[in-house]
Amino acid sequence: MATQHTAQAQRPVSVQRPLRVGLISISDRASQGVYADEGVPSLRTWFEKALTSPYEVQERLVADERDVITSTIIELVDILQCDLVITTGGTGPARRDVTPEATLAAATREMPGFGEQMRQISLKFVPTAILSRQVGVLRETDDHAALVLNLPGQPKAIAQTLEGLKDDHGNVVVSGIFAAVPYCIDLIGGPYIETDESVVKPFRPKKAAKVK
Numbered sequence: 001m002a003t004q005h006t007a008q009a010q011r012p013v014s015v016q017r018p019l020r021v022g023l024i025s026i027s028d029r030a031s032q033g034v035y036a037d038e039g040v041p042s043l044r045t046w047f048e049k050a051l052t053s054p055y056e057v058q059e060r061l062v063a064d065e066r067d068v069i070t071s072t073i074i075e076l077v078d079i080l081q082c083d084l085v086i087t088t089g090g091t092g093p094a095r096r097d098v099t100p101e102a103t104l105a106a107a108t109r110e111m112p113g114f115g116e117q118m119r120q121i122s123l124k125f126v127p128t129a130i131l132s133r134q135v136g137v138l139r140e141t142d143d144h145a146a147l148v149l150n151l152p153g154q155p156k157a158i159a160q161t162l163e164g165l166k167d168d169h170g171n172v173v174v175s176g177i178f179a180a181v182p183y184c185i186d187l188i189g190g191p192y193i194e195t196d197e198s199v200v201k202p203f204r205p206k207k208a209a210k211v212k
């Protein structure tokens with residue numbers, strides 16, 4: 001039988017289930033109860049605002065301990081089968097900031113564009129943006145893959161880096177990294193993500209977008 005070469009046929013085949021998201025707040029003081037964690041709540045609020053397709057969330061709060069961070073990422077990806085894991089905190093130059101190293105220890109491949117773009121976005125907000133060593137990676141097992149992204153610890157950096165910056169007329173000044181996340185998840189075999197485009201508009205090549 002002849003293969004049908006339609007635009008639809010070229011779209012990566014998405015699994016039909018909710019996206020599984022892992023949120024990890026990495027903070028010595030929040031994990032010890034010195035202050036209330038704002039990392040996971042800020043991430044959760046952002047996802048509630050941005051995603052219109054179904055998703056499930058796993059949340060963790062851990063100290064800045066390299067082995068604990070690595071094993072938490074591995075648990076979320078290998079056991080709980082998260083498609084996307086986002087960390088917040090521990091990306092700076094202080095001795096106890098070890099999130100990038102811990103993330104690389106769980107990685108199978110690096111996605112350098114995410115760290116580069118986040119620092120570009122953050123430079124629009126703070127001159128200290130370049131102090132963040134944040135990375136983006138893939139963790140791939142035999143039958144599953146996840147995108148893992150580090151965000152800075154300042155709770156307001158979460159919306160800034162995911163969403164980017166718009167001017168007073170709503171025009172995009174700098175694209176948030178989340179614009180590239182849905183297509184990345186398509187390509188690694190996860191579910192098709194849809195968003196509220198007034199928050200962040202995903203970019204997919206035409207052949208990869210679902211016809212609405």
Ligand SMILES: Nc1ncnc2c1ncn2[C@@H]1O[C@H](COP(=O)(O)OP(=O)(O)OP(=O)(O)O)[C@@H](O)[C@H]1O
Nearest residue numbers: 025027028029030036037038039089090092153154
């Ligand atoms: N989970 C959090 N909840 C609330 N505020 C946070 C959190 N993580 C970081 N912050 C704030 O952002 C700042 C920079 O974050 P960073 O990850 O460098 O934390 P830190 O100074 O190493 O301290 P800690 O690990 O104890 O949070 C912190 O000093 C704190 O004001």
Ligand SMILES: Nc1nc2c(c(=O)[nH]1)N[C@H]1C(S)=C(S)[C@@H](COP(=O)(O)O)O[C@H]1N2
Nearest residue numbers: 089090091092122128129132152153154157
């Ligand atoms: N968008 C954004 N990026 C930011 C910041 C911020 O406030 N907003 N803080 C910077 C600072 S001061 C530091 S030290 C680094 C690392 O922060 P972290 O250790 O909290 O991850 O992120 C940088 N990136």
